[in-house]
Amino acid sequence: MRGVLARRRAVDVVSKILMATATVIGVFFLCWIIWATLKYGIPGMHWDLFTKDTPPPGTDQFGLRNAFVGSLLLLGLSMAIGVPIGLMAGTWLAEYGFRSRTAETVRFLNDIMLSAPSIEIGLFAYAAVVAPMGHFSGLAGSVALAILMIPIIVRTTDEMLSLVGGDVREAAIALGAPAWVVITKVTWKAARAGILTGVLIGLARITGETAPLLFTALNNQYFSANMFRPIANIPVVIFQFALSPYTNWQQMAWAAAFITVLFVLVLSLVARWFLGKVQVAK
Amino acid sequence: MNGSDVVVGIDTGPASEEPRAAAKPLRLSGDSVFHGAAMFAAFVAATTLFGTVIAIAYDSRLSIHAFGIWGFLKSSEWNPVTQTFGAFPFIIGTLVSSTIAMVLGVPVSFGIAVFIVEIAPEWIKKPVAGAIELLAAIPSIVYGLWGLVVFAPVFAQIEPWISHSFGAIPGIGALFQGPPMGIGMLTAGIVLAIMVLPYISSIMRDVFLVVPASLRESAYALGATTWEVAWDVVLPYTRSAVIGGIFLGLGRALGETMAVTFVIGNSNVLSSSLLMPGATIPSVLANEFTEATTKLYVSSLIYLGLILIAVTLAVRFLAVLLIRHLGRREGAAA
Numbered sequence: 001m002r003g004v005l006a007r008r009r010a011v012d013v014v015s016k017i018l019m020a021t022a023t024v025i026g027v028f029f030l031c032w033i034i035w036a037t038l039k040y041g042i043p044g045m046h047w048d049l050f051t052k053d054t055p056p057p058g059t060d061q062f063g064l065r066n067a068f069v070g071s072l073l074l075l076g077l078s079m080a081i082g083v084p085i086g087l088m089a090g091t092w093l094a095e096y097g098f099r100s101r102t103a104e105t106v107r108f109l110n111d112i113m114l115s116a117p118s119i120e121i122g123l124f125a126y127a128a129v130v131a132p133m134g135h136f137s138g139l140a141g142s143v144a145l146a147i148l149m150i151p152i153i154v155r156t157t158d159e160m161l162s163l164v165g166g167d168v169r170e171a172a173i174a175l176g177a178p179a180w181v182v183i184t185k186v187t188w189k190a191a192r193a194g195i196l197t198g199v200l201i202g203l204a205r206i207t208g209e210t211a212p213l214l215f216t217a218l219n220n221q222y223f224s225a226n227m228f229r230p231i232a233n234i235p236v237v238i239f240q241f242a243l244s245p246y247t248n249w250q251q252m253a254w255a256a257a258f259i260t261v262l263f264v265l266v267l268s269l270v271a272r273w274f275l276g277k278v279q280v281a282k
Numbered sequence: 283m284n285g286s287d288v289v290v291g292i293d294t295g296p297a298s299e300e301p302r303a304a305a306k307p308l309r310l311s312g313d314s315v316f317h318g319a320a321m322f323a324a325f326v327a328a329t330t331l332f333g334t335v336i337a338i339a340y341d342s343r344l345s346i347h348a349f350g351i352w353g354f355l356k357s358s359e360w361n362p363v364t365q366t367f368g369a370f371p372f373i374i375g376t377l378v379s380s381t382i383a384m385v386l387g388v389p390v391s392f393g394i395a396v397f398i399v400e401i402a403p404e405w406i407k408k409p410v411a412g413a414i415e416l417l418a419a420i421p422s423i424v425y426g427l428w429g430l431v432v433f434a435p436v437f438a439q440i441e442p443w444i445s446h447s448f449g450a451i452p453g454i455g456a457l458f459q460g461p462p463m464g465i466g467m468l469t470a471g472i473v474l475a476i477m478v479l480p481y482i483s484s485i486m487r488d489v490f491l492v493v494p495a496s497l498r499e500s501a502y503a504l505g506a507t508t509w510e511v512a513w514d515v516v517l518p519y520t521r522s523a524v525i526g527g528i529f530l531g532l533g534r535a536l537g538e539t540m541a542v543t544f545v546i547g548n549s550n551v552l553s554s555s556l557l558m559p560g561a562t563i564p565s566v567l568a569n570e571f572t573e574a575t576t577k578l579y580v581s582s583l584i585y586l587g588l589i590l591i592a593v594t595l596a597v598r599f600l601a602v603l604l605i606r607h608l609g610r611r612e613g614a615a616a
């Protein structure tokens with residue numbers, strides 16, 4: 001009897017140590033990756049990164065201006081496509097679809113899209129936009145990124161609107177407001193922090209996406225703001241520069257990675273802060 | 283938004299029967315425009331999945347026609363010069379790297395989830411959970427850069443030890459032989475394992491939290507240890523969703539592109555050793571797509587993408603189904 005008890009205790013202690021070790025492993029790798037980004041990224045930080053365009057191979061210059069502008073344009077257009085569609089689809093689910101069979105099917109398909117590998121979405125944008133147009137373009141890249149962010153926004157909007165209490169809605173309806181006014185003026189407003197969180201998470205998700213851009217926006221050595229042509233962007237520049245033999249290109253890759261990580265981490269933290277506000281409000 | 287288009291699209295039928303001037307102004311009320319726009323957006327969100335499959339299948343047609351299905355799957359010949367393409371080494375590479383990721387990642391994810399839910403003191407739960415979730419926020423290209431420049435040189439120091447320890451074991455020994463290069467199939471599997479940690483552990487954590495307190499407390503009251511509660515009460519109760527979470531991680535690992543491309547070594551030849559370079563379907567797509575010069579070459583690469591979609595879609599379908607299964611049971615019980 002005592003033997004059994006001792007063995008059970010021993011298993012419990014060993015398992016607790018293993019679980020703690022697993023957690024330490026996870027946190028350790030996070031710290032290691034962030035430390036490496038700081039260590040290699042900060043020495044590459046150079047004012048020229050923001051004022052000059054990507055230098056040709058074999059020179060010792062720095063510059064990422066065209067890639068930063070391209071990335072911002074890509075993200076902006078993706079949001080212009082993705083946010084309205086995601087917001088409206090999420091609104092339909094929460095305000096019109098409810099628990100109907102159709103709405104549940106849409107939610108199911110959306111959940112599957114939520115975990116779609118980005119490379120598949122890139123191939124789709126290639127097949128749907130690049131191939132018919134005949135050339136790579138920033139537009140195709142934005143379509144791919146928008147498709148990646150839509151499921152995130154749909155899901156958070158749906159969940160956040162469902163949290164809004166029926167009393168607010170009924171009060172507005174009782175005052176004679178038509179459904180769309182109730183939704184835009186009352187429920188959206190009540191759920192605004194939650195919806196914004198979804199948009200921020202979606203933006204964080206697509207910021208460092210590289211794979212889909214390889215098939216769509218590609219890259220551009222020169223400055224361009226034309227979304228109908230190949231456009232320079234940070235992720236693809238990191239990919240190409242990191243694997244190049246030139247030291248300054250490798251340094252720029254790390255500097256760009258550092259800025260991307262910083263941007264994404266800040267976005268994630270702000271999103272979490274917003275989410276905390278939502279939960280406190282409930 | 284495309285709201286106006288939709289309303290026009292929906293209303294052409296009845297409206298066209300009446301003279302234009304007599305068209306009821308009510309039809310274009312804010313409500314119908316808004317409802318139509320919302321419905322259209324939901325339709326777009328729901329049908330992209332089918333659009334993806336159809337468009338990629340359509341663009342694979344040249345290659346499907348040239349190599350067939352079975353022929354493409356089992357052929358190891360990938361030669362742009364002779365324009366013969368086969369998927370076998372990439373399919374194996376994708377499966378092997380993801381298997382390594384699951385073997386290493388699932389137990390660690392389980393440990394993290396149990397630690398956060400059952401073991402950790404209250405004040406440490408939130409920061410630890412937050413840190414693990416930040417792993418998911420780091421872009422995959424940064425994992426790749428870190429894997430190639432920082433992790434691979436360190437791992438190359440460990441590889442001789444791995445060869446020494448496991449290389450002599452009969453049967454699996456061949457898997458661990460080879461020069462210590464730091465990059466290769468095993469490195470890709472390890473980096474993938476780190477990348478799937480946040481996804482698997484957060485699903486596990488969420489579902490562990492929905493286990494009714496009465497169940498957990500009954501077990502503790504009977505004298506069960508923390509481990510026994512986790513393994514014999516919490517895990518059986520949440521089994522389907524836990525498996526769903528694992529499938530979700532598997533879907534991530536199978537489709538992960540940039541991190542793998544950096545560290546797998548990109549060799550189109552199959553090797554028996556995990557320490558040797560290899561390639562996966564996503565990595566070959568990332569490497570060769572922009573260099574593909576002929577239509578058949580591009581089509582064959584997209585055909586690889588179609589195979590990947592078929593596999594990941596099945597995995598994701600199962601994942602979502604299994605995770606929802608628990609949610610429904612919860613709803614029914616409430």
